[in-house]
Amino acid sequence: MRDEDYMKIALKLARKGLGWVNPNPPVGAVLVKDGEIVSKGYHRYFGGRHAEREAIEKALEKGVSLEGATLYVTLEPCDHFGKTPPCTEAILEAGIRKVVIACRDPNPVSGDGVKKLTENGVEVVLGVCEREAKELMKFFLKSVTTGLPYVTLKYAATLDGKIADFEGNSKWITAELRPIVHRLRHQHMAVLVGAKTALLDNPRLDVRLPGKWRNPIRVILDREGKTLERVDLNVFAQSGRVIVFTERERADLPPNVTIAKCGSALEILRTLHGFGIDSVLVEGGSEVFSQFLPHADEIYAFYGVKVFGKGLDVFAGLTQTVDQELDFRIERVVKSKSGKEFLVVMKRCSRA
């Protein structure tokens, strides 16, 4: 097996942590000795053991000596004391001779793991499957390098770009592809909607899928604080944290509700980053989509084979001309089984 093959196994392990480890990145690790995989590990939950440490400890527990072994890890090992001791120490102590890394860690807090390892005589190979690793860790990479969470816009529209009919109904423009929405909610730390959406659609914004999933933090943009008078709304009724951006003050709120100061889309994103949130799924409505499109990194555009004619536009708040380029590129287009829905995934060109 080549380096790429081992790294792909490490990436597959890393993927298991998606949605569980935020705002940490999902990381996977594989230990190889004499051409055999002797141990594997991945980062399972925020604050838990790092992937490489899990792999090393599991090997040692089994009584396997790692003298001369090679470590494949999707992210540069840390060289600092955080919630856990430095991984570089564990690597050196174990006698590992070579470390293959997919992607360097841009977080200054993590220290310079590569330097520490090379200074101690460990051979380091960088950039194996780097593109895949970066894609997997996009939330982490954006938030540590920009101070803003990764923003995904998700809308469900008709062929003619409407997100609700003239009577205001939107359930359901797309239904068959909804499991993809629920996976997005699991993977993102927060889901954001406007007050109108929270009041009119009364969404739960939770994850409904077989198996174990994590519900996202719910974020409501509600300058006037109308939702605060309606704590019976589904967004409040679910367990877990709710953040309401508002200008209103109110005392008797449920304990899971936090109030934050309203502002521009950028200010809101900065505040969310300050709360330790690495990723936001923006779920509408029209005004919120218009406001957050300039800050989006990715768009999940679901379309149902329907036509409303009159109705609510997905970006009613915008005015752009045919000469204006949208800085997005299509990653993939998916047709649903029944042929009644499709999904277009787009990424900001600078991030694609």
Added chain:
Amino acid sequence: MRDEDYMKIALKLARKGLGWVNPNPPVGAVLVKDGEIVSKGYHRYFGGRHAEREAIEKALEKGVSLEGATLYVTLEPCDHFGKTPPCTEAILEAGIRKVVIACRDPNPVSGDGVKKLTENGVEVVLGVCEREAKELMKFFLKSVTTGLPYVTLKYAATLDGKIADFEGNSKWITAELRPIVHRLRHQHMAVLVGAKTALLDNPRLDVRLPGKWRNPIRVILDREGKTLERVDLNVFAQSGRVIVFTERERADLPPNVTIAKCGSALEILRTLHGFGIDSVLVEGGSEVFSQFLPHADEIYAFYGVKVFGKGLDVFAGLTQTVDQELDFRIERVVKSKSGKEFLVVMKRCSRA
């Protein structure tokens, strides 16, 4: 080779006639003797030799005896004197023993070819590659069975379903995929637009592609006859026939312009069928799309990765709710190379 393999060759031959033979169907034929293909033919232009006749005559010219041969043909051979003598006669005279047919001819004018052949001791096999043959001959099949042309709607919209920005500009929402539009124009006998589109966009509605192509008949819906005062418009300037549906009378028109009586979408389609037109590509604008959607058999929906917010809706004239199903199913979704455009091809469910 199996029957399907020979029929696929016949279908490939038939395809060469697309756009050239209307309102006849494109038909291909292959003659096989002792397991060898001895001759091929296809219908090349309206009024020209039928595919099976071409194949037979070519074989005989080469001095090949067709005694005991098998004919593969995509459409049931005709049994009547039309622009050409009956194909059944040529088949029987040549001594062909077996005829494999993809699709029966629903046109009563054609006579009962299968009956004539079987009565004369020829073995007939029906329905080989029938689905593919029906797809290829969809214009013909619809027009002879319903008395209406096949209707394809083609629009180019932004992600939010706009076909023009707030300033009325639409050039170009999609450009990379335009060769597909030009192929559609070649294949359809007529292209239809509203007066507003003819006046504001001033389109040529012709085919611009390398190689040989046929320009469609241009049809303009213009109740008030505004375009008739503008014979300098590109739709009139091109060679070939133009049909204007209007309530206005006017004498001094260019010789290529025909006037027809305005009416509902259905009435217009009936009139076009009366003119011998088997297929219409509806190219807009918004009102025309709204009017013809209920009569469309197929939709070519092009989307550019753009957002207009304010602008002209693709179906501004319609009002439908989320409960109303659109009787279309996605056939295929195509992403352009650059990732800046995609195409969704949809077919009416009853025809899919």
